[in-house]
Amino acid sequence: MDAAQEDRILAWNRAVPRYTSYPTVPVWRSEPFLWNEPLDHLGPRASVYVHIPFCKEQCAFCGCTMVVAGRQSAGDRYLDSLEKQIRALGGTREVERIHLGGGTPTWLSSEQITRLFSMLDERFTRAPGAEVSVEIDPDVTTDEQLQVLASHGVNRLSIGVQSIDPDVLGAIRRPQDPARIAAILVRARELGMSSINLDLVIGLPKQTLDNLAQTLAWAAELRPERLAIYAYAHVPWLKRHQRQIDEATLPSARDRLRMSVWGREYLQVEGYQAVGMDHYALPEDPLALAARERTLHRNFMGYTTRADLDILGLGMSAISEMQGLYVQQPSHLFEWYQAVEGKRPPFERGWRLSLEDQIRKLAISELMCNFELQVETLVSAFGEPAREIFQRALEALLPYAEADLVTMSPSEIWVTEQGKWVLRPIVSVFDAYLNAQAGAFSKAV
Ligand SMILES: C[S@@+](CC[C@H](N)C(=O)[O-])C[C@H]1O[C@@H](n2cnc3c(N)ncnc32)[C@H](O)[C@@H]1O
Ligand code: SF4
Numbered sequence: 001m002d003a004a005q006e007d008r009i010l011a012w013n014r015a016v017p018r019y020t021s022y023p024t025v026p027v028w029r030s031e032p033f034l035w036n037e038p039l040d041h042l043g044p045r046a047s048v049y050v051h052i053p054f055c056k057e058q059c060a061f062c063g064c065t066m067v068v069a070g071r072q073s074a075g076d077r078y079l080d081s082l083e084k085q086i087r088a089l090g091g092t093r094e095v096e097r098i099h100l101g102g103g104t105p106t107w108l109s110s111e112q113i114t115r116l117f118s119m120l121d122e123r124f125t126r127a128p129g130a131e132v133s134v135e136i137d138p139d140v141t142t143d144e145q146l147q148v149l150a151s152h153g154v155n156r157l158s159i160g161v162q163s164i165d166p167d168v169l170g171a172i173r174r175p176q177d178p179a180r181i182a183a184i185l186v187r188a189r190e191l192g193m194s195s196i197n198l199d200l201v202i203g204l205p206k207q208t209l210d211n212l213a214q215t216l217a218w219a220a221e222l223r224p225e226r227l228a229i230y231a232y233a234h235v236p237w238l239k240r241h242q243r244q245i246d247e248a249t250l251p252s253a254r255d256r257l258r259m260s261v262w263g264r265e266y267l268q269v270e271g272y273q274a275v276g277m278d279h280y281a282l283p284e285d286p287l288a289l290a291a292r293e294r295t296l297h298r299n300f301m302g303y304t305t306r307a308d309l310d311i312l313g314l315g316m317s318a319i320s321e322m323q324g325l326y327v328q329q330p331s332h333l334f335e336w337y338q339a340v341e342g343k344r345p346p347f348e349r350g351w352r353l354s355l356e357d358q359i360r361k362l363a364i365s366e367l368m369c370n371f372e373l374q375v376e377t378l379v380s381a382f383g384e385p386a387r388e389i390f391q392r393a394l395e396a397l398l399p400y401a402e403a404d405l406v407t408m409s410p411s412e413i414w415v416t417e418q419g420k421w422v423l424r425p426i427v428s429v430f431d432a433y434l435n436a437q438a439g440a441f442s443k444a445v
Contacts, residue, residue: 001261008403009421010253016425039093041322043310047097048124049301050082050116051315053333054107056140060244061162061172061204063233065317065331066103075112078333079119081340082315086119095124096309097131099301105134106141110148117152131156133195138181139174146184150191157188158197158228164218165211168204171249178218185222195285196224202263203232203256205249212259213266220270226287227272227280228302229263231256257421276303276369277423296369303369324353356432359386363393363430368423371415389430396429 001009054069055062069075098120108116126132133156134149149157163169164178185196198219202212219227234250236242251259264274272280273288276296281288290296290305297307300319313320317331327350330336338344353361359382366373378386397413400406405419406426419426 005418006254006257009257009418012400012403012405012422012425013253016428039089039091039312041325042093042312043308043323045306045308046093046095046310046312047099047301048095048120049099049101049311049313049318050105050120051101051103051313051318052078052105052108052116053103053316054078055102055104055137056107057173058241059162059172059174060241061174061201061232061234062241063235063239064103067316067333069107072109072112075108077337078315079108079112079115081337082116083119084340085314086123089123092123092125093312094127095130095312096127096306097133097301097304098124098126099131100134101301102135104137104140106136106145106149110142110144113145113148114152126153133158135160136184138184139176141184143187146187146191150188150193155193156195156197157184157193158199159184159224160199161215161219162199162201163204163207163211164215165207167206168211171205171245173244182222185224195226197226197228198222198224200227200229201232202229202259203234203251205245207251207259209255209259209262212263216263216266216270220267220272223282225282225285226275227267229260229278229280231260231278261421277420279303291370294370294372298365298369324358326351326353355382355385356389358382359389360430360432363389364427367413367415367427367430371420373413375411393429397426400426 051065053065053067054074055066056068056070058066058068067074100116105113132152132154134154135158137160159181161176161181162172162174164176164181169176181198185198188196200215200219232250234242234245234247236245264280267280268274271282273283273291275281275287275291276298279287279302281291283289286305287296287303295305295307297304297309299309300311300313300321310323311319311321313327313329315329316333316336317329319326319328327347329346330339330344330348335344335348339346351357359378362378362381363373366377373390375387375390378390394408394410394413397406397408400419400422401408404416405422407414407416415423415426
């Protein structure tokens with residue numbers, strides 16, 4: 001990519017705000033269901049997400065909803081409330097996926113992890129081939145915990161790495177030993193976990209092309225089935241602890257772009273296939289296959305090969321997605337405890353998608369996952385109203401077509417290779433709320 005192309009890509013991306021908030025309403029007032037009935041509101045295919053918010057310390061770059069906790073008794077109290085929440089659900093339900101996220105699920109002791117799985121097993125049976133995945137911080141995860149996870153059927157592990165460069169790790173206050181991560185990966189495989197993902201981040205303080213190259217070379221040698229390379233979200237006005245980061249040490253937008261482009265080329269040379277915006281997978285991995293067959297999907301838990309999977313979110317801040325209804329539990333620990341005790345509403349916010357929202361959501365998901373969109377995909381799912389939304393998007397995308405960022409026919413939109421670096425502005429033409437809120441639509445075009 002030459003400097004002029006970089007300039008154009010940076011200019012297009014500047015035109016659309018990166019971080020926005022979306023309208024939400026207190027749905028528990030308008031929705032005719034109670035917290036103790038959500039199992040009935042899950043669609044035919046379902047999954048469970050459990051949020052474990054605790055970490056031993058807070059990394060300076062962290063954008064997750066987490067709580068620093070020193071005492072293991074904090075975990076007992078949390079599990080007591082989770083148990084109450086799970087028991088209140090009533091009935092049992094088959095699920096295709098169970099995911100423990102955080103925070104750091106392996107902040108819990110081995111005994112606490114076992115207690116959590118026993119609670120889940122009472123309510124949720126696993127469909128054949130169900131995915132059971134856990135996010136871990138390698139710095140706190142022990143061999144005993146890995147054994148316990150494997151004994152409860154965990155078959156996917158997602159390991160937070162971010163970078164292995166000492167300067168970068170110092171700047172984000174994340175002590176970590178690459179040899180320990182490699183040992184965890186090897187051990188997880190020995191224990192039968194068939195899919196390992198490493199999380200990396202681009203745009204961290206003190207990150208350079210050179211130290212990113214070292215991190216990627218190290219990661220590629222370990223041959224994880226999947227790699228996620230997130231763009232660092234620096235939002236100190238939302239995450240106050242990010243103010244510890246000296247902004248003068250953050251790479252520029254141009255450097256971030258160069259690192260991302262270089263990283264994608266490097267990983268492809270190393271035999272990885274790009275999946276969606278920010279993931280990479282070995283070619284035989286189901287995610288890579290779905291990307292090739294244009295059947296990739298995305299939900300709150302990330303990219304998935306499984307469409308139409310509703311999510312029941314459990315725990316502090318967890319989001320549920322049930323047949324077009326989104327609800328989020330309170331994201332402060334004390335408020336969540338109160339909600340479980342019935343002393344405040346069970347959900348902090350929520351949104352029921354209108355037909356138009358659903359059409360727009362599918363359009364954005366198709367473009368972000370598969371880089372193409374057929375009008376018939378929308379019409380066969382939602383009927384004729386989808387045709388008009390598609391038509392309006394074609395008009396809005398004309399400037400992008402002139403810049404060779406998309407190619408279009410009356411019934412299809414394809415994102416070009418260059419356009420993949422301008423994906424957010426491209427899909428924003430389908431985003432009614434962003435356009436209404438920020439006037440970004442007119443800025444982008
Ligand atoms: C919820 S964390 C869980 C992993 C675990 N706690 C750890 O840090 O190893 C999941 C991933 O989110 C990503 N992440 C966290 N904060 C981020 C930020 N501000 N911008 C982009 N990605 C971020 C990191 O790659 C992290 O591994
Ligand atoms: S990045 Fe992971 S370990 Fe660090 S504070 Fe955030 S959730 Fe905790």
